[in-house]
Amino acid sequence: MQRPKLRLSALVCSLFAGLLFVGSAGAGDTVGMTPASQAEGSFYLSEGMGPLPSSHPYGGAEHALNATWGSVGEPLLRLLPRYSTPNGFELAFKDVESIPEVREISNVVCHEDEPIADPMGLSAVNWVWGQFITHDIDLTTTQNGRSPGTSAESAYYHIPIDDPWMNPHGQEEFALRMFRSVYIPDTGTSPDNPREHPNNITAWIDGGLIYGDNAERANWLREFDGGRLKSTSSTTGDLLPIADYATEPNAPKMSFSGFNSQTPYIAGDIRAQEHIALMAMHSLFVREHNRLAALLAEANPSWTDEQLYHTARAIVIAEVQVVTYEEYLPSLGVILDSWSGHQPDLSPSVSNAFATVAFRVGHSQIGDTILRLDENREVIAQGNQNLFKGFFALENIEQDGGLDPVFRGLAYDVQPAADSRYVNDLRNFMFGSPGLGGQDMCSIDILRGRDHGVPPYVDYRNSSLIGLGPANNWTDITQNQTLVNQLSSVYLNISHVDAYVGMMIEDRLPNSSFGPSMTAIWKDQFQRIRDADPSFYLANDALAEILDELNRTRLSDIILRNSDIQAIQCDVFFASTTLDCLTPRTTPYGPSKNLTSESSAETKTCTGCCGDPDYEAPPDGCVACACGSEDGWLPSPALYVSLAAVLIAAASHSSSDEEDDC
Ligand code: HEM
Numbered sequence: 001m002q003r004p005k006l007r008l009s010a011l012v013c014s015l016f017a018g019l020l021f022v023g024s025a026g027a028g029d030t031v032g033m034t035p036a037s038q039a040e041g042s043f044y045l046s047e048g049m050g051p052l053p054s055s056h057p058y059g060g061a062e063h064a065l066n067a068t069w070g071s072v073g074e075p076l077l078r079l080l081p082r083y084s085t086p087n088g089f090e091l092a093f094k095d096v097e098s099i100p101e102v103r104e105i106s107n108v109v110c111h112e113d114e115p116i117a118d119p120m121g122l123s124a125v126n127w128v129w130g131q132f133i134t135h136d137i138d139l140t141t142t143q144n145g146r147s148p149g150t151s152a153e154s155a156y157y158h159i160p161i162d163d164p165w166m167n168p169h170g171q172e173e174f175a176l177r178m179f180r181s182v183y184i185p186d187t188g189t190s191p192d193n194p195r196e197h198p199n200n201i202t203a204w205i206d207g208g209l210i211y212g213d214n215a216e217r218a219n220w221l222r223e224f225d226g227g228r229l230k231s232t233s234s235t236t237g238d239l240l241p242i243a244d245y246a247t248e249p250n251a252p253k254m255s256f257s258g259f260n261s262q263t264p265y266i267a268g269d270i271r272a273q274e275h276i277a278l279m280a281m282h283s284l285f286v287r288e289h290n291r292l293a294a295l296l297a298e299a300n301p302s303w304t305d306e307q308l309y310h311t312a313r314a315i316v317i318a319e320v321q322v323v324t325y326e327e328y329l330p331s332l333g334v335i336l337d338s339w340s341g342h343q344p345d346l347s348p349s350v351s352n353a354f355a356t357v358a359f360r361v362g363h364s365q366i367g368d369t370i371l372r373l374d375e376n377r378e379v380i381a382q383g384n385q386n387l388f389k390g391f392f393a394l395e396n397i398e399q400d401g402g403l404d405p406v407f408r409g410l411a412y413d414v415q416p417a418a419d420s421r422y423v424n425d426l427r428n429f430m431f432g433s434p435g436l437g438g439q440d441m442c443s444i445d446i447l448r449g450r451d452h453g454v455p456p457y458v459d460y461r462n463s464s465l466i467g468l469g470p471a472n473n474w475t476d477i478t479q480n481q482t483l484v485n486q487l488s489s490v491y492l493n494i495s496h497v498d499a500y501v502g503m504m505i506e507d508r509l510p511n512s513s514f515g516p517s518m519t520a521i522w523k524d525q526f527q528r529i530r531d532a533d534p535s536f537y538l539a540n541d542a543l544a545e546i547l548d549e550l551n552r553t554r555l556s557d558i559i560l561r562n563s564d565i566q567a568i569q570c571d572v573f574f575a576s577t578t579l580d581c582l583t584p585r586t587t588p589y590g591p592s593k594n595l596t597s598e599s600s601a602e603t604k605t606c607t608g609c610c611g612d613p614d615y616e617a618p619p620d621g622c623v624a625c626a627c628g629s630e631d632g633w634l635p636s637p638a639l640y641v642s643l644a645a646v647l648i649a650a651a652s653h654s655s656s657d658e659e660d661d662c
Contacts (some may be wrong), residue, residue: 044292044315044546045299051307052542055314055535058215060202062534063348069532070203070348072213075184075196076140076356077349079524080463082194082453089188089195091155091450098492102157102443102450103166108486109501110442112421115367117414120513122331123575124370124413125555128277129328130362135209135269135278136320137529138355139200140448142179144258153180155451157443165428166440178444180451197452201269203350204533205324207317209269210285217252221268227293227308229286232265236402237563238290239283240265240272259431261392275390277370277410280403287562289316315546318537323555325530331573332418333512334522339530342539348532351525353460356452357500358521360445361418361514364504368423371409372401375566377577380405388425404563411559411568414575418513420483420504446498457502457517458495466520471502478507556581 056062060071068074083092093099118126143152156175159167167174181197188195201213211229212218221241223230230241243251243264254260254270261273272282292312296303303311329336370385382400397403416423422442429438457477461468471477471494474484483505491497506515514522530536537543537550556572559565560581567579 044549045295049545051300051303052311052314054310055317055540055542056202056204056206058208058211058213058218060204060206060208060213062204063344063532064534065344066347070529072200072202073198074203074349075187076138076199076452077347077351078196079351079353079465079521080455080459082196083450083455084191084194085453086191087188088190088193089183089453091447092453092455093450093496093498096493096496099496100490101160102446102498103159103163103440105446105490105498105501106422106427106440106442107160107163108490109420109483109505110364110422110427112416112423112427115416115423116419116421118365118417118513120331120333120511121574121576122365122415122513123573124277124367124410124415125407125572126328126331127362127365127415128281128410129323129555129573130359130365131278132209132281133205133320133324133328134355134359134362135201135271136205136207137199137201137203138350138359139269139271140197140355140452141182141200142257143182144179154178155180155447157440157447165424166438176439176443178439178447178451181448194453197352199350199355203348203529204535205317205321205529206535207268207285207313207320209267209272210282210289210316210320211313212252212268217268220252221266222309224305226297227303227305227310227312228290229293230266231283231286231290234398234402236398236404237283238287239397239403240267240279240286242266256392257431259392261394263394265394273392273394275370275387275392276385276394276397276403276406279394279397280406280410283403284407284558284562285316285320288319288558289313291562292316314540314542315550317535318540318543318550319553319558321530321537322550322553323558325526326551327555327571327573329522329526331571332514332522333509334514334519334526336523336527336530339536339538341531342534342536343531344534346528346532348529350529351521352452352454353499353521354525356449356454358503358518358525360500361504361518363426363441363445364420364422365415365418365513366423366426367413367416368425369413370406371413372405373408373412374401374405375408377408377412384409386425387423388429391431404565407559407563407565408568411556411572412575412577420501446500449498449500454499456495457497457499460499460521461502461517465524466517468516471497477502478505480505480507554581 060074061067062071063069082088085092085094154177156177159171159174159176161167161170161172161174166176182200184196184198187193202208212221221229231238232240232242243266245251245264251264252266252270254264254266254273256271256274259274265273265279267273267282272278289312292315293308296308296311300308325336366387368387370387370390372380372382372384374380380401385400385406420442426441428440430441432438458471460466462470474488474494477487477494477497478484487497487501487505503515503518503521506517508515509519512519533539537547543550554570554572556568556570559568559572567582569576569578570581
């Protein structure tokens, strides 16, 4: 397994930084610069708080001025008009003879020999959260099986005869099929009435992927007892509920591009079974909902199931919003204008430029392995999860140690940079081997843009939203000569560069994962979803009593409250071994485990090394530094054990990696 080089140096440096910053504490106390988890018990239970009203109606028709805004089935918004074709529905660039085939572009621009680690040290939590949010705000379905009475339209992408990955036997005329997207009936009849595509879920960040976007699905997911959501209990913590279609043929269906897991775990969104990390995030929020419902029920024995359910649901939705706006977006360098209240004239609708182009950049941030780590941040006996082998493979979650190893692994791992490169698991054999269902995600992303008639990159950068002006030379897009050479080798004309390709290779803004066009489209989308939402957590008076606590909530809190993980970094969006948030929390899974009894690591402490650039570690090594008691503290033995274990893990990983010193 090829690991990103950044990992170890980030890990060792941050460990020492962590040792410098943590205060005197024992396992079970909150330590660190940003104490995130709070006193045991009653998160969000403000004394005398009444039940919260239902927040965000299923289906999304919640806007007072325009009930279709953000609702299920609303057309994806166009920031720029559809690429004009004589019939109003043909693929963009169909009229351009010299337009390169998408696989040709993918082979040049998206091929990756070795992943490049994210330069800001973003953790793999980051991409999983991105996918989680995608599945809350947009779903563009394809026509296969969904166009009764008509045959599904296809768009094929040709695989070159000399394509070493997808056409090893040099087949002539080899092409893979992509089904075209479902479109709004009666659109696409002429250039004046171009084809438009529905968003099949609500545009709001409303937890639809947890609760469902219609009452039927939402009701199936409920226990109707104690406000709880259904779940599957396991010795390693609750998982999503499993449907038994034999006895319940009308149980909600799941599908991602036509694929399913053998074990039919059910969630609010149909795509949740795709891999273990996505499934983990879904399960986490079902656990959080049920944890809240149980606490609320205990404090308010007279509340009905309905009151408990809607109160817990409103809090969970607010949490998803807080994590997105306070952690996820800032971690990527997407800095929004300050929130200045609900703006009733604004539509939240998801744009084609976002769902079909800009948000897909997350596909380049995915690594080929989902790490599975124990509390010492060592790989568990069952090993890591290979992405390709793990697609829809959810059969052995309990035997594989549950979801805790996955969360630790995601937070520990530095994800690949947001760029144009995709791992082979996505670019050459997504959901199957070539010829056996295997697809190229990069080709599909570009082709989906053409399917939706997305105009070329130059039109976006020249638009008033982005305001970069025209691109006359390749170097107007990027100063990276390799990328310039690659681009100019496939596109004969700069004005035909697909929007997605141009945005992926644009030079990055400072402290950002993205270039200016991508950033502008992300900003536009996330600001509109936020500002148009009358129930956004900052605008929602019903949440006023718990607003401070909501504002302080971090994803690390939610992980710690709902797992047996003992320590994790407070900001899980950046890879770190500074495990500065510990676990004072009550969970439905019994008392916390004793970390010290789990760790077999032997602590050897050296004095005088902290922060001293000239300090030379003794040959037999020390696993922790004591910094003297000048500042009146020394980490407690229990804390040393946990940090020591991490350093030992770091040392054992380092043997196979060449790394920079910190
Ligand atoms: C292993 C992880 C992932 C896999 C296997 C995956 C796979 C897919 C597939 C098969 C599609 C449908 C493509 C089409 O037919 O047009 C899709 C759509 C999409 N993906 Fe991913 N994806 C992953 C992670 C992500 C991440 C991390 C992000 C963003 C941060 C993301 C953003 C999107 C978006 C915006 C769409 C379009 C959604 C829609 O409107 O239907 N995906 N993905």
